[in-house]
Amino acid sequence: MNFDPTEEQRLLAASIARFVDRDYTFEARRAIVASPAGFSPTVWRTLAELGLLGLTLPVEHGGFGGGAQDAMSLMSAIGEALIVEPWLATVGTAAQLVARGGTDAQKRRLLPAVAEGTITLAFAHAEPGARHDVAHVTTCADADGGGHALTGHKCAIAHADAADLLVVSARTGAAGAGGSGVALFLVDRAAAGVRVTPRRMLDGTRAADVALDAVRVPADARLGAGDDALPLIAHVIDFATALVCAEAAGAIGAANRDTLEYLKTRRQFGVPIGSFQALQHRMVDMTIEHEQVRSMARLACAAVDGTQDAAARARIVSAAKVKVADACRRVSQESVQLHGGMGMTAELKISHTFRRLTAIAQQFGDADHHLERFAALSPLDESPE
């Protein structure tokens, strides 16, 4: 049993903390969110210099070979400081698809560039009506010469408004023979037939709807996973879900810290409102939620880094996300309530943390979705160990 971070993880956490203190104050973030691009190229360069853009990429392609557990302190910091730069979209999700399912040529071409911060990626997977069903893909990839022509709609894709390359999921019609019939394609965002409609999200991040109209891609645009990419997609979404659980732990910690500070300083009836037991007990319950979320985030990150089978991994990730989604709702709502009217204002950070926690609760599947998946994957006649 060992919960201590490794020396590398400790140093990493310290350098992230220094970066946040210096470059990502709440005021700095406010300016970034309001900027036309919605994220800061300067910050992105800094993340590259700190090695964070290669953190979870393979060593042989310019990365540090870390897993989800190595990224926990970064995700926690992203949650605490409400960092809007597309680390999760680019490094934590789209680049993972390339790293795990790309051909050698694709990896050589893209991963060092991601790690250096010269290109960003987005994973264009979700479609209208899919809710959280990972297998819901109607975008089709028709054979076209040696390559494919992609047609379909993707919605609210994180960072798709600005990413250089999109990793697009599409049906090749080659289902059966053990394959899922879903493949992944690398698509230039500026390619002919790609229409990107930017959208602003509740949590201050940017996204886009992507319409694909017979977008022609060459044969080498298809990821090495071939026509059976669904297991890879499921794996990477589990990976990203575990990461977002770690982000939630950071955001909940920040919400609790801000709320506790408010309880100690805000005075009514001549005393700090934190002296009222009705408020104290709610603050305690929020604190317990935070501890439980930290535990489940760790469990989920260890599960996606581990070697167990897909069902066991998915079951733990779903358990974590149920806990995290419930806690995000509870802590965000309570922290605004305990701040009173001030909690409603855009002036205080707590309202922005509320917005991010609201988003996390539903990102990669809400509590109901994961509760259903957890039950489906939980044997009834075996030890829960």
Place this chain on the structure above:
Amino acid sequence: MDLDYSADERAFRDDIRGWLRAHLPAPLRAKVAGYDHLDRTELMTWHRILARQGWVAPAWPVEWGGTGWNVVQRYIFEEECGYAGAPPLVPFGLTMCASVLLRFGTDAQKARFLPRIYQGDDFWCQGYSEPGAGSDLAALRTTAVRHGDRYVVNGQKIWTTMAHMADWIFCLVRTDAALERKQDGISFLLIDMKSPGITVRPIELMDGGREVNEVFFDDVEVPQDQRVHDEGKGWTVAKYLLGHERMNTARIGTSLRELEQLKAFAAGQRKHGRPLVDDPRFRDKLSRLEIELMALAVTNLRFLDQLRGGKAPGAEISMLKIKGTEIQQALTELMLEAAGPEALALGPAGDGDGDAVVTGRLAARYCNMRKTTIYAGSNEIQRNIIAKLALGL
């Protein structure tokens, strides 16, 4: 949750598991699994089996019979006992009185009481709560007045668990009522339950079981050498004991076993002709409970890791108590719901066996387990402790 144990720790756990399989008597295991009450003889049978093995008091110093295990090994042992369905070890002597004696007792007191506690010769109970002193423990009014080499004790204790089986009681009493601060003037006495002037009266609880009592002291004489620590320092002892609760306060092992029982039981119940576990409404509750337990198990291990690193336990114990007892109660509630209308009968239908016997005990069990969020510092008191210790409110 294997990923959090090292290979050595897993091997240790497997050893404990194997030993329990071989040495836990099946009738005792069946009684625990069937939510049956255990009497003193049954509780002490298990106590003595562990004493013979040298495992009844792992946390004690080795010279008094401790095992020398580290906190993780002790935790594993306790959780494995719970998971296996071993009878609980009554904590009043082994954990509470012994901790106090080891910290504050004289050599003579240790030599007199500790071996008998270890062997299970003496059965102890705890004389803390009084009618006017529950959560506000320091408001206690039972008095002890010194006469020569003895104290004369008068007053009343209440909610005294197992007093009707006990040979000895440790009590907080007021030796000086004139002091301004109510925490001052309290002393810690060890009292023989056979002393003249002690009356034990049972309190009937809603589950019909006999568990707690009122204990009356009417001019009970207690030799001075049965006072632990200095006169007037009883509150120091009481606070030490509060901070000395065990790390298995969450009872993960017991709850894991009961969760498995619940799943097996619910799989045998039917709704609309299908197994109850396939009912989405029931299944959601079951899943949420299982997830809560997973989260608590990891949290418990994280706290244990901090403890091993030298951190003193504080608010963490309170968190474990709150979540652990909520889960224990939720398990009994879901069992009650799983059994349907049959659950409301007290006792099994006809000459029922197996699930019918269990079903006949669920209502009483559900009622009984409401105690867990009230005893050992109600969950509201635990929240007060966290607010003060961890949050500085």
